[in-house]
C-alpha cells in the first residue's frame with residue numbers, strides 16, 4: 001500500500017465524514033450520566049503527517065453536557081488518542097517500516113516526516129501496548145487464520161478486504177477507533193457500574 005494516501009485531502013475528508021456520522025449518533029443518545037443535551041464542544045488539534053491544516057479539517061469533534069457539564073468526546077477514525085500524528089500515519093507508517101532495512105527505513109522517515117525513533121516507538125506500541133487492549137483481544141478472535149502480534153499492523157492491511165486503499169485504511173481505523181477516546185468509553189463503564197450497583201441492590205433484597 002502506498003503512502004500517497006496520507007497526502008490526499010480527500011482521504012481525510014472521507015475519514016471526517018465517518019467521524020461526523022458516529023458523533024451524530026453519540027449526540028443523539030444524550031449525556032449518559034444525566035440524559036442532558038450534548039452541546040458542541042469541539043477543539044482544534046495540530047496533527048502531524050497529513051496534508052496540512054490548510055487542506056484538511058483538524059477539529060476534534062467533542063461534546064459537553066448542557067446539564068452536568070461533563071465532556072463526551074466520541075471515538076474517532078482520525079485521531080488515535082493523544083498522539084500528535086494522524087491515526088492513519090501511525091497505522092500506515094508502522095506497517096510500511098516493519099521488516100525494512102535501515103536505509104529503506106530512513107527513506108521512509110524522510111518521505112513521511114516521522115523521526116526513526118518515533119517509528120520504533122510506534123512499532124513497540126503495536127507489539128506490546130496494542131496487544132494488551134480489548135480492541136485487539138476482540139479483533140484477533142475474528143481473524144482466521146490467526147494473525148501473529150509480530151505481524152502488526154501490516155498484517156491487518158493484508159487481511160482487510162476493501163475496494164481500495166483508502167477504504168482498507170478506513171476499515172482498520174474504525175476497528176481502532178475505541179482507542180481514540182476515554183470519555184465515550186467512560187459512559188459505557190459508568191453504565192456498567194450502574195448495572196453492577198443495581199445487581200448488588202437486587203441481590204441484597
Ligand SMILES: [Zn+2]
Nearest residue numbers: 031034065068
Ligand atoms: Zn450530563
